[in-house]
Amino acid sequence: MSELDRHDRRILRALQENGRLGNNELAELVGLSASQCSRRRTALEQSGCISGYHAHLDRSKIEQSLISYISVTLHAHTTDNAQLFKSLVADLPMVMEVHALTGEMDYLLKVVCADLQSLNELINNVMLPHASVGHVKTAIVLETFKETSSIPV
Incomplete structure (x- = not known):
């Protein structure tokens, strides 16, 4: 276009x-x-300017109100290891966004789950044991002041 x-x-x-x-x-x-x-x-x-139409869900009404950001540093900085990590997060429905970054961490994930127990299971049973993951640091959102999916046009 x-x-x-x-x-x-x-x-x-x-x-x-x-x-x-x-x-x-x-x-x-x-x-x-x-x-x-x-x-x-x-x-x-x-x-492709419009890639789809979606319903915006209220997380609290569907019992998915815990938002956290997880920074991940890879175990090894190789193409194969990065691909292993991408495969891991691609299959995790609670991972809403994944961003590759410059700086101290390699990736930043936005995660939405039901509660602390679910987050704990994700971190300790899925992410930390994974061969591609070297270090994980988590920040839990206390309050959201602004959230939008609208792109300024």
């Missing part, structure tokens, strides 16, 4: 706020006709 214009950006902002908007509602919000919104939405989807 070519560069986004102001209408595309308005559509993306509106859909990030509410992915269930119909074309008529979207048209009212962004100042275009419903057919123009439909064509633009389809183009944004086909180009």
Whole structure:
């Protein structure tokens, strides 16, 4: 897709706020006709700018309210070891995000689980025994002031 214009950006902002908007509602919000919104939405989807639509869940209502950040240093800094670690975290549903970093730690994981016992089991029974993991450091979130999945457009 070519560069986004102001209408595309308005559509993306509106859909990030509410992915269930119909074309008529979207048209009212962004100042275009419903057919123009439909064509633009389809183009944004086909180009990959919109990669999907998701429900935002309330963690406390589904008993997954403990958030923690786990910093991981690999046992050895080799391509094979990094791939072993990536395979490990890819199969862990409680790991929401994984970021490779510069600096003291190699990876930062955002983890959501039910309680401290679940977190403890993840760290002590899954991560620490894994051959790729050298060191783990955990920080538990006490309070969340801001959380968004919206990208500024």
